[in-house]
Amino acid sequence: MPEFVRLASIDEIPADGMRAFEHEGRRIALYRIGDEIYATDDICSHEYAHLSEGWLEPEDYTVECPLHGSRFDIRTGAALTLPAFAPIAVYPVRIEGQDVLVEL
Numbered sequence: 001m002p003e004f005v006r007l008a009s010i011d012e013i014p015a016d017g018m019r020a021f022e023h024e025g026r027r028i029a030l031y032r033i034g035d036e037i038y039a040t041d042d043i044c045s046h047e048y049a050h051l052s053e054g055w056l057e058p059e060d061y062t063v064e065c066p067l068h069g070s071r072f073d074i075r076t077g078a079a080l081t082l083p084a085f086a087p088i089a090v091y092p093v094r095i096e097g098q099d100v101l102v103e104l
Contacts, residue, residue, distance in 0.1 A: 018031045
């Protein structure tokens with residue numbers, strides 16, 4: 001059953017940036033754009049690569065995979081460019097004080 005777990009504090013995620021965190025063997029990427037935090041799987045759906053090592057575009061809420069350049073919408077998980085065509089998982093986020101909680 002999904003539950004909200006603490007993955008980070010807000011200060012651990014760079015402004016208009018991203019960082020990966022692990023929870024029980026899963027890598028989750030957290031993205032901070034303005035006052036909002038988003039969470040996705042950190043692994044590209046096309047080929048094994050850490051999205052948190054790619055490039056975040058805060059203006060259009062996308063992350064680009066560092067391996068082959070696929071882009072994903074961090075709000076929906078949708079694959080926006082080839083070679084990826086499968087989406088990545090997105091997770092609900094809740095902020096409590098300075099804690100970032102993600103429903104996993």
